[in-house]
Amino acid sequence: MKTVLISGAGVAGCALAYWLGRNGFAPTVVERAPGVRPGGQAVDIRGVALDVVERMGLLGRVRGAATRMRGMSVLDADGHEVHRSTEATFSSGRLDSGDVELLREDLVGMLEQLALGEAEFIYGDRVTALSQDERGVLADFEHGPARAFDLVVGADGLHSAVRGLVFGPEGEQAYHLGMHLAIFSAENFLGLDDWQLWQRDGDAGYGIYPVRGNSELRVTFGFASGPLDPGARDPEALKRQIAERMGALRWERPRLLEALWSAPDFYSDAMAQIRLDRWSRGRVVLLGDAGYCASPLSGQGTSVALVGAYELADALGRAGGEHGAAFARYEARLRPFVGLNQALATENPGGPASEESVGRAKNAFALRG
Known part of the structure; x- marks a missing residue:
């Protein structure tokens, strides 16, 4: 039985671990966090990705955990409503579609629970070095002993x-x-009832929506910015930068700043895509954001990761573990799908892509088997 090391226990890594186990491989997942990462935004499962979830037997649970938005309001800089919709929201698209929006942490929890029956999980550690030859890959870890694997998959995100x-x-x-x-959680101090608020002033703005039966908020704050220096990713330094930018917006400024500084699950990063000529080298292959991040601006990162995990495991299974042929097939089949979904992030700078483009991209792949 071929062994596969998967770096990253997010959507891509957990889904791949499940599918590899089902295809006769022995996967090991290593994750630097101590467990499933809490917090994060609501994510969407759309089109062919729903077929992947259904094949995993999770579609009922996923739909049961879906957000229950009734609509959204768009506000000006002082909090006055300038537009409202009960037909669609910026985060999930049309409310009458069959797509599903749910919290990332809920989805990853489901995927991890399913994958535990198929894979070994190692939390609180990370890969520090890889060396490969014709026999396999030797992986060094920050804490655990070095181990040999037949294949290695990078499913460890944008960075x-x-x-x-x-x-x-x-x-x-x-x-x-x-x-x-920047994304963080807060108590529902706005009293939102299954209703989203969006505000923009110049090159900065918020998206705010309630979760957990309207007991919590997820606050997403975005602003125009080039790439940050890698040394500026310290959480406290990032919070100071975010607070400075947030302070320029007048609406609910004191309470939003207080929520930022007290947030237990603050996350912040530049919006970027990963574009590579090849997704594999030798016995190492990339999956999801690690290989072809579409960015949250596309609204399709989760769906692309789920489809990519299914296709990579399927390609390896069909090739009998012959990684060269499998990696080539995986990339050849998936790359057009990835390209369409990455294009959603740049189609309409500052706003969502058209419904037509999203519909085309989310269904531009057919599962085998």
Whole structure:
């Protein structure tokens, strides 16, 4: 039985671990966090990705955990409503579609629970070095002993450590989209009832929506920005930058700033895409954001990760573990789908892509088997 190391226990890594186990492989997942990462935004499962979830037996649970938005309001800088809709929201699209929006942490929890029956999970550790030859890949870890694997998959996000070790510096692969995003949780001090608020003034703005039965808020704050220095990713330094930008908006400024500083699950990063000529080198292959991040601006990162995990496992299974042929098939089949979904992030700078483009991109792949 071929062994596969998966770096990253997010959507892509957990889904791949499940599908590899079902295809006769022995996966091991390593994640630097101590467990499933809490917080994060609501994510969308659309089109063919719903077929992947259904094949995993999770579609009922996913729909049961969906957000229940009734609509949204768009506000000016002082909080006055300038537009409202009960037909669609900026985060999930049309409310009458069959697509599903749910919290990322809920989805990852479901995927991890399913994958636990198929894979070994190692939390609180990370890959620090990889060396490969014709026999396999030797992985060094920050805390655990070195181990040999037949294959290694980088499913560790936009700032993938595996990609850095095997494919080179991130600066040569990342295409920045001119925007920075911060996401954090707060109590529902606005009293929102299944209703989203969106505000924009100049090059900065909020998206705010309630979750957990309207007991919490997820606050997304975005502003125009180029790439940040890697040393500026310290959470406290990032909070200071975000607070300075947030302070320029007048509406609910004191309470939103207080929520930022007290947030237990603050996340912030530049919006960027990863664009590579190849997604594999030897016995190492990339999956999801690590290999072809579409960015949250596309609204399709989760769906692309789910489809990519299914296709990679399927390709390896059909090739009997012959990784060269499998990786080539995986990339050839998936790359057009990735391209359409990455294009959603740049179609309408500052706003969502058209319904027609989203519909075309989310269904531009057919599962085999």
